[in-house]
Amino acid sequence: MAKITASVYTSHVPAIGAAIDLGKTQEPYWQPLFAGYDFSKEWEKAQKPDVVFLVFNDHATAFSLDMIPTFAIGTAAEYQPADEGWGPRPVPAVHGHPALAAHIAQSVIQDDFDLTIVNKMDVDHGLTVPLSLMFGQPPQSDYRWPCKVIPFAVNVVQYPVPSGNRCFQLGKAIRKAIESFDEDLNVQIWGTGGMSHQLQGPRAGLINKDWDNRFLDRLIAEPAELAKVPHIEYVREAGSEGIELVMWLIARGAMADVAGGPAPKVVYRFFHVPASNTAVGHLILENQPA
Amino acid sequence: MAKITASVYTSHVPAIGAAIDLGKTQEPYWQPLFAGYDFSKEWEKAQKPDVVFLVFNDHATAFSLDMIPTFAIGTAAEYQPADEGWGPRPVPAVHGHPALAAHIAQSVIQDDFDLTIVNKMDVDHGLTVPLSLMFGQPPQSDYRWPCKVIPFAVNVVQYPVPSGNRCFQLGKAIRKAIESFDEDLNVQIWGTGGMSHQLQGPRAGLINKDWDNRFLDRLIAEPAELAKVPHIEYVREAGSEGIELVMWLIARGAMADVAGGPAPKVVYRFFHVPASNTAVGHLILENQPA
Amino acid sequence: MSLDKPYLDVPGTIIFDAEQSRKGYWLNQFCMSLMKAENRERFKADERAYLDEWAMTEEQKQAVLARDLNWCMRTGGNIYFLAKIGATDGKSFQQMAGSMTGMTEEEYRNMMVGGGRSPEGNRFLGEDGDAQPQHQPQGKAGHKTTGSN
Amino acid sequence: MSLDKPYLDVPGTIIFDAEQSRKGYWLNQFCMSLMKAENRERFKADERAYLDEWAMTEEQKQAVLARDLNWCMRTGGNIYFLAKIGATDGKSFQQMAGSMTGMTEEEYRNMMVGGGRSPEGNRFLGEDGDAQPQHQPQGKAGHKTTGSN
Ligand SMILES: [Fe+3]
Ligand SMILES: [Fe+3]
Structure with missing residues (x-):
């Protein structure tokens, strides 16, 4: 049976990808940030997930205004890194898990989540930067990501985005779907984006460390309550792009405790300001044996 | 304020479009079918709707397997008739109502329906055939449809399609959205597709008049119960393509009685077999003053 | 446990689910490519060369070349997509649907005018309706070999 | 009643909702077209001619030619789309975001290294934070005219 063993939460700033790709990770500006992911890379080497269910948002890359899906699940075999205007990131193609993805789609749609099924999608920094942070740059001798990835894109670009509670409930449905899949698989679910940031207008550059850290506290301890926070609070407290944090609630909703199991173990927690315009938060939660 | 005054239900067979476009409506094969819509055309002339919210399904026309939205709402200003392989139907472009459509999208997404917003979409026979049946062919002297149309596409091509109950609940949310729009508008909601038909395999040609007529009875009298019918009953009793009938439940869910108002008046009912491979059903329900 | 597929026991029917969709993706x-007139021309000019792209x-290519829609469906085709091949060939949906039964065009058309195929005996595999495997092909094509319909 | 827009009272912020999206569609x-290298070349060769297509x-065209991202946003632009113009110009997200504050690149960068802009006074229109309309433009650009920040 497939099992969700852990959830991972991390920001996904494009400048982080650029810093990696241009070899700047040891510069004084970037060093503290990347040091914050040293533990995570070692942890992933030990965990060896088979599949990562990766919740992210497209930043006007694969989806233009022609079609804006609220929730889109990738059921393809492969996804190429996107050219976001600076050329594609020099990272491997992403390999999907079509059978598990199709299984999840079927289960979750029957649970009244109105997914869009996607078979063709270039993936932008929202998906590739978390992979780089958690797995490092794959060596040329074995140039591939160490696991399969199911991309799950959430609309957080055009308002209204899905509510925190909708995301949390969706996480529950995803858990049910994954854990009903026949094959033995070690599955992680990642929530990416955020934390506080605003990329627009005279209010650009807003950062709210206190709110961010309270978000991390509550995500660990009382996610169902946190899911009730309305959009407007994200905008007001964490900046217009801070709304990306609703995606973390999907990953959190898929953890065992939400379905009546034991509380997850907080394996790692990290917070750093700034990466470019953004506050970087990172959290690893492991499910515990019942 | 915008008001839903009536709902209309009709099949949307491609051959009906071809019969109209090729001038065959008075041939013995087609005459009884088109006669069944004479009342409806007169009724529409009296009703003069401002906007039709038109629930239909795309038949692998605008949506390939690259992207399959469960529910997609059109917020564009204009939609072109699609070339489904035989060339585009010779009918006018469809004009949308971007402001009302965007308002509905916003309201319904906030009510936890995970819509895909679409701004570019060619519309196939699923949308244009019902327009032709209800409005006739627009004269060359005034070559346009007599009202605006908000296209709402439902996935009924790749299983799993949304459940009958999900569709019915969505109808309720759409009603709430439309009736909270500031402008005075006479809005109709149409559910299209079906009735019994199967286009594939050795079982092609299946028709189930009894089941279809019972569906019409229940759609009028006990839609909430009807919405509980599982997919497999549609397939078994009404053929693999009979599943399109779940779309009628969206229109029915938007009627006043479902929100506690008076029962609608059955203005017209019609049933005919066959049109090509399909049983044609047609129903008009008018909301009554409270 | 895997998800239920309660539709596997419906005779003469393939439900286009995620598994079929993956199988039939290309x-x-x-088929979608045939919605463009220039692609229809290129396909008609050299079917095999076009398919090899x-x-x-x-x-799947053999099934398309043979215009055997049942075969196309078994390899993951969906009727709304496959209809683009029919459109390229100038066929109607009725001709396409009928072709999957073994009946002649006239036989199928007459069945439809007569009220269509009855659901009786065709709800579950193992019954005795005309859509059941033991009664294929239908129409005269079937009479030749089985002597009964 | 129209739908609520509870985000209209956040200073220095335009939420990209359905109304903005309609306004800014083209x-x-x-902007999306600039994701293709050949379009970036064509745009750079003759911006006006490319915009006129x-x-x-x-x-909107004037706002793009002026590279005034606040102006672009008022006419319906969204930052993730507008970023494609910045990418074409070789600008980073930090440079783009900073350009909307009136600060120099260095001023904005220093603000971020110092922990970013505080939410204090910037939650509601009418408060007195640095993102409020009465304090624009920010940084040295603002000091010149108002003498205070
Ligand atoms: Fe992001
Ligand atoms: Fe249809």
Whole structure:
């Protein structure tokens, strides 16, 4: 049976990808940030997930205004890194898990989540930067990501985005779907984006460390309550792009405790300001044996 | 304020479009079918709707397997008739109502329906055939449809399609959205597709008049119960393509009685077999003053 | 436990679910390409060469070349996609649907005018309706070999 | 009653909702076109001519030519789309975001290294934070005219 063993939460700033790709990770500006992911890379080497269910948002890359899906699940075999205007990131193609993805789609749609099924999608920094942070740059001798990835894109670009509670409930449905899949698989679910940031207008550059850290506290301890926070609070407290944090609630909703199991173990927690315009938060939660 | 005054239900067979476009409506094969819509055309002339919210399904026309939205709402200003392989139907472009459509999208997404917003979409026979049946062919002297149309596409091509109950609940949310729009508008909601038909395999040609007529009875009298019918009953009793009938439940869910108002008046009912491979059903329900 | 597929016991019917969709992805995308007039021309000019541009299986290509829609469906095709091949050939949906029964065009058309195929005996595999495997092909094609319908 | 827009009272912020999206449709679709290298070349070769290929308003074109991202946003632009213009110009997200504050690149960068902009006074229109309309432009650009920050 497939099992969700852990959830991972991390920001996904494009400048982080650029810093990696241009070899700047040891510069004084970037060093503290990347040091914050040293533990995570070692942890992933030990965990060896088979599949990562990766919740992210497209930043006007694969989806233009022609079609804006609220929730889109990738059921393809492969996804190429996107050219976001600076050329594609020099990272491997992403390999999907079509059978598990199709299984999840079927289960979750029957649970009244109105997914869009996607078979063709270039993936932008929202998906590739978390992979780089958690797995490092794959060596040329074995140039591939160490696991399969199911991309799950959430609309957080055009308002209204899905509510925190909708995301949390969706996480529950995803858990049910994954854990009903026949094959033995070690599955992680990642929530990416955020934390506080605003990329627009005279209010650009807003950062709210206190709110961010309270978000991390509550995500660990009382996610169902946190899911009730309305959009407007994200905008007001964490900046217009801070709304990306609703995606973390999907990953959190898929953890065992939400379905009546034991509380997850907080394996790692990290917070750093700034990466470019953004506050970087990172959290690893492991499910515990019942 | 915008008001839903009536709902209309009709099949949307491609051959009906071809019969109209090729001038065959008075041939013995087609005459009884088109006669069944004479009342409806007169009724529409009296009703003069401002906007039709038109629930239909795309038949692998605008949506390939690259992207399959469960529910997609059109917020564009204009939609072109699609070339489904035989060339585009010779009918006018469809004009949308971007402001009302965007308002509905916003309201319904906030009510936890995970819509895909679409701004570019060619519309196939699923949308244009019902327009032709209800409005006739627009004269060359005034070559346009007599009202605006908000296209709402439902996935009924790749299983799993949304459940009958999900569709019915969505109808309720759409009603709430439309009736909270500031402008005075006479809005109709149409559910299209079906009735019994199967286009594939050795079982092609299946028709189930009894089941279809019972569906019409229940759609009028006990839609909430009807919405509980599982997919497999549609397939078994009404053929693999009979599943399109779940779309009628969206229109029915938007009627006043479902929100506690008076029962609608059955203005017209019609049933005919066959049109090509399909049983044609047609129903008009008018909301009554409270 | 895997998800239920309660539709596997319906005779003469393939439900286009996620599994079929994955199997038929390139076949169906090839079909979509025929919505452009210039692609229809290129396909008609050299079917095999056009098919070889797509990552379809050899079996899918053979099924298309044979215009055997049941075979196309078994390899993951969906009727709304496959209809683009029919449109390219100038066929109607009725001709396409009928072709999957073994009946002649006239036989199928007459069945429809007569009220269509009855659901009786065709709800579950193992019953005795005309859509059941033991009664294929239907119409005169069937009479030749089985002597009964 | 129309739908609530509870985000209209956040200073220095335009939420990209359905109304903005409709207003900015062609502006944003123009931006998307810059994801192709050949379009970036064509745009750089003759910006005006390239813009004229799109059904944008004259104001939207002027806003793009002026590289005034606040102006672009008022006409319906969204930052993720507008970022494609910045990418074409070789600008980073930090440079783009900073350009909307009136600060120099260095001033903005220093603000971020110092922990970013505080939410204090910037939650509601009418408060007195640095993102409020009465304090624009920010940084040295503001000091010149108002003498205070
Ligand atoms: Fe992001
Ligand atoms: Fe249809």
